[in-house]
Amino acid sequence: MIVANSLTKRYPGGFEALAGVSFEIRAGEMILVTGHSGAGKTTLVKLIASIERPTSGSLVVNGQNLSALRRSAIPYVRRHFGMIFQDQKLLFDRTTLDNVMLPLQIAGLPHRDAVRRAQAALDKVGLLAREKANPIALSGGEQQRLAIARAVVNRPTVLLADEPTANLDHESAHDIRSLFAEFHRVGVTIVVATHDQSWIELCHGNTLRLDHGRLA
Amino acid sequence: MRRWLSQHRAALALALRRLFGAPLNTLLSLLAIGIALTLPAFGYVALDNLREVGRSASGVQQLSLFMDVGASKKDVSEIETRLQSMPGLRNVFVPRDEALKRLQKSQEMAEIVASLPRNPLPDAFIVEPADVSPAALENLRQELSSWPKVAHVQLDSAWVKRFDAFLRLGKLALMMLAGLFAAGLIAVTFNTIRLQVMAQASEIEVARMIGATDAFIRRPFYYFGALQGALGGIVASGLVFAALHLLAGPVGELSTLYGASFALHAPGALEIAALCAAGAILGWLGAQLSVSLSLRRFD
Numbered sequence: 001m002i003v004a005n006s007l008t009k010r011y012p013g014g015f016e017a018l019a020g021v022s023f024e025i026r027a028g029e030m031i032l033v034t035g036h037s038g039a040g041k042t043t044l045v046k047l048i049a050s051i052e053r054p055t056s057g058s059l060v061v062n063g064q065n066l067s068a069l070r071r072s073a074i075p076y077v078r079r080h081f082g083m084i085f086q087d088q089k090l091l092f093d094r095t096t097l098d099n100v101m102l103p104l105q106i107a108g109l110p111h112r113d114a115v116r117r118a119q120a121a122l123d124k125v126g127l128l129a130r131e132k133a134n135p136i137a138l139s140g141g142e143q144q145r146l147a148i149a150r151a152v153v154n155r156p157t158v159l160l161a162d163e164p165t166a167n168l169d170h171e172s173a174h175d176i177r178s179l180f181a182e183f184h185r186v187g188v189t190i191v192v193a194t195h196d197q198s199w200i201e202l203c204h205g206n207t208l209r210l211d212h213g214r215l216a
Numbered sequence: 217m218r219r220w221l222s223q224h225r226a227a228l229a230l231a232l233r234r235l236f237g238a239p240l241n242t243l244l245s246l247l248a249i250g251i252a253l254t255l256p257a258f259g260y261v262a263l264d265n266l267r268e269v270g271r272s273a274s275g276v277q278q279l280s281l282f283m284d285v286g287a288s289k290k291d292v293s294e295i296e297t298r299l300q301s302m303p304g305l306r307n308v309f310v311p312r313d314e315a316l317k318r319l320q321k322s323q324e325m326a327e328i329v330a331s332l333p334r335n336p337l338p339d340a341f342i343v344e345p346a347d348v349s350p351a352a353l354e355n356l357r358q359e360l361s362s363w364p365k366v367a368h369v370q371l372d373s374a375w376v377k378r379f380d381a382f383l384r385l386g387k388l389a390l391m392m393l394a395g396l397f398a399a400g401l402i403a404v405t406f407n408t409i410r411l412q413v414m415a416q417a418s419e420i421e422v423a424r425m426i427g428a429t430d431a432f433i434r435r436p437f438y439y440f441g442a443l444q445g446a447l448g449g450i451v452a453s454g455l456v457f458a459a460l461h462l463l464a465g466p467v468g469e470l471s472t473l474y475g476a477s478f479a480l481h482a483p484g485a486l487e488i489a490a491l492c493a494a495g496a497i498l499g500w501l502g503a504q505l506s507v508s509l510s511l512r513r514f515d
Contacts, residue, residue, distance in 0.1 A: 051425055072429075079427035089422045105226050106428045108219030150426075 001027040001189055002048060002158070006057035009043050009213075017043035019213040020057065027157075030180065030190040032203050035210035041193035042086070044210065045162050048191060049081050050074050062157060079107060082151030082188075084161035088143050090135040096122065096146055097131040103154040121153040122146075125179060141172025148179055152188075159183055161192045165199065177202070223432065231439035234412065242444070245408050249448025249495065252401045254455040256394035257483070257491055261456055263386050265480050277348035280370040281341040281360050291365040292339050298363065304346035312337045338367060350380050398498050401448070405441045405502025412437065413510035420514055430511070437507045438500055445499020449492030457482055 002025040009018040018040045025031050033041045046052040047059055050066050059066045062080065069077060091099050100121050104114035122128045125145040127138075135143055144164055151159060161180070165173035177199055184190055194200070200207060209216040235242050281299075283292055292309075299307045315337040320329050345356055357371045413420070420433055460480050471478035483491070 049425070075424075075427045075429045075432075077427075078425065083426060085425075089418070089425070091419050091422060093419075102423065103426050105223070106423060106426060106432055108223045110218060110222045111226070 001025055001029070001062065002191070003060045004057065005059075007044075007047065007054050007059055008056045009040075009047060009052065010055040017213050018047070018054075018210075021210070021213070021215055022057075023208055023215065025189065025191065027189055028184075028187045030184040030203070030206060031192070032200055032207045033191060033193040033210060034195060034200055034207050035216070036195070038212075039210040040213040041195075041210055042162050043213075044208075045160050045191060045193045048158070049083050049160050050077050051083075075106075079103070079154060080157050082154065082156035082159040084144075084147050084151045084159070084164050086163040086166060088147040090143060090146060090150075092134060092136050094135075095131065096127060096133050096135060096138070099135060099146060100150045100153050103150060107154055118149075118153055121149040124152070125149045139172070141168050141175060144168060144172065144176055145179065148176070152183065156188070158189045158191065161190070161194075163194055163196075164192065165194065165196045173198070224435065227432075227435035228439050230436040231443055234436070234440055235443055241408075245404060245444060246448050246451050248404050249401050249445060249499070250451025250455060252397040252404070253448055253452035253491060253495055254459075256390060256397055257452050258456050258459055259386075259390040259393060260487075261460065261480075261483055263383060263390060266386070267383060268481065269478060277344065277353065277376060279343040279345070279353070279357055279360065281343055281366060282368045282370070283339040284365045284367045285336070285338050287339060287365040295341065295363060295366065299341060299343065306344040308342040308344075310340045310342060312339050315340060348376070350377050398494075401445065401495070401498045402502040402505065405444060405499045406506040408444065409437050409441055409503045409506035410510050412440065413507065417514075420511070424514060433511065434504075434507045437503050441499035441501075441503025441506075442496040443499070445495035445497070445502075446492045447495075448499070449488070449495030452495070453483065453488045453491055 002023075004024075005022050007018055007021045008016065010016045021040075021044070033044055035041055043052065047054055047066070048061065050069065054067050057067065061077075064077065066077065091102070094102075097115070097118055100118040101114045104117060109117070119128060119131060122131055125148055127142060127145055127149060130138065130142070135146055138146060148164070151161075159180075164180070165176050168176065173196065177196075180190055180192065192199075281295070283295065296307070296309060299305055312335055316329065316335045319325050319337070343356075343360070345353065347353075353371055353376065357369050360366060360369045423433055460482050464480055467478065467480050
């Protein structure tokens with residue numbers, strides 16, 4: 001499903017965030033990418049999501065080599081992923097429902113179908129009652145659940161998350177972990193960059209540990 | 217196709233939301249665009265009205281055909297028949313005796329005419345063609361001059377030529393003015409869209425990360441530019457109508473003083489549609505330039 005071979009990412013200025021990382025994640029697996037701050041977790045997630053391009057090495061997702069993608073093909077590849085950002089990246093000038101509808105509008109789904117599916121996604125994360133609310137009126141945990149609803153609404157094959165439980169209280173973090181567990185149960189491949197120790201312990205070794213850009 | 221339509225509908229809805237979401241900004245932009253379109257539009261209407269004045273001015277677009285002094289009645293009759301057989305021509309025969317009588321009525325000429333031993337004037341025709349363009353008048357003059365027993369054909373073309381040259385100059389000035397204001401309109405749209413791109417930076421960034429194509433991101437801005445330009449065209453039409461309404465009274469009085477009845481005519485539905493379309497195209501162009509430059513920083 002996701003195969004990385006000698007994956008390297010070097011930023012302008014020479015900083016090497018990832019140095020020759022190789023791994024394989026099978027379809028339906030849930031993998032936590034762990035490591036200290038600056039270990040390369042976020043970079044790895046961004047490379048899988050095609051938000052950034054590798055400097056060298058290959059990264060194959062669903063049989064497609066992302067390293068060799070044409071620029072014009074990148075948006076279509078990104079649609080196969082559900083992406084949850086550390087800072088959520090919600091749009092505060094739109095309602096909760098409109099935020100969730102954005103990926104469906106990008107995919108060109110007819111308005112009525114998009115509304116129906118967005119409402120179903122909001123229902124899944126327990127936010128349907130807040131569909132008309134502005135995201136700024138939601139709590140931190142609710143905002144993270146909204147970000148998850150937006151990530152899954154387009155039924156992605158791979159769900160990618162960057163520190164989804166950071167800055168959340170214990171209860172909210174538990175809710176988020178439960179949601180990921182539910183998606184894992186229905187067969188979604190999940191890659192989560194996290195340093196949430198409780199989650200790492202729950203995952204029974206399904207982790208990729210990074211240390212200064214290398215697999216530890 | 218359904219997806220394509222759905223995306224365009226969503227882009228149009230977003231553009232409308234942005235347009236009416238900041239009414240004061242929109243109003244100011246529409247005024248700026250409207251004024252930029254009003255000046256060339258009003259110039260066009262004014263030139264059109266002037267052209268109408270030229271067409272309707274009686275006695276100007278006519279030719280005087282003078283027969284040879286020795287031409288017989290048969291010759292005159294033959295010329296009259298020829299003139300009547302030509303389509304789009306009206307002619308009035310002025311016999312030489314009638315011409316002399318008219319000359320005698322003139323105070324300055326009466327004494328001179330009285331001293332003449334015989335009538336020196338030829339028979340003549342006043343010819344009024346339907347096509348009064350300078351080129352057509354000149355062609356007709358040359359043709360009539362070549363007829364037998366025709367001594368001279370006089371075209372009062374100097375005034376027509378001067379008027380036509382004035383109109384051509386006006387048209388050129390109008391085109392330069394239109395070009396200048398078109399650039400102004402593009403600049404206004406460019407700046408509005410640039411500010412919009414800055415305001416929507418987070419939305420653009422998120423949309424890109426979750427799979428939006430360049431076309432998806434650009435589309436609402438194109439619609440915005442085109443809508444703003446088209447609405448600017450409507451504002452300009454309103455301003456032109458208002459100006460014509462204000463001018464109608466004084467122009468009517470002026471034409472009465474010259475013994476004519478002339479009324480300003482307003483632009484028609486087709487001309488208003490063309491003005492809105494021009495505004496929309498220029499707005500779209502401004503949006504395209506602005507989006508192309510502003511979105512580079514998201515690459």
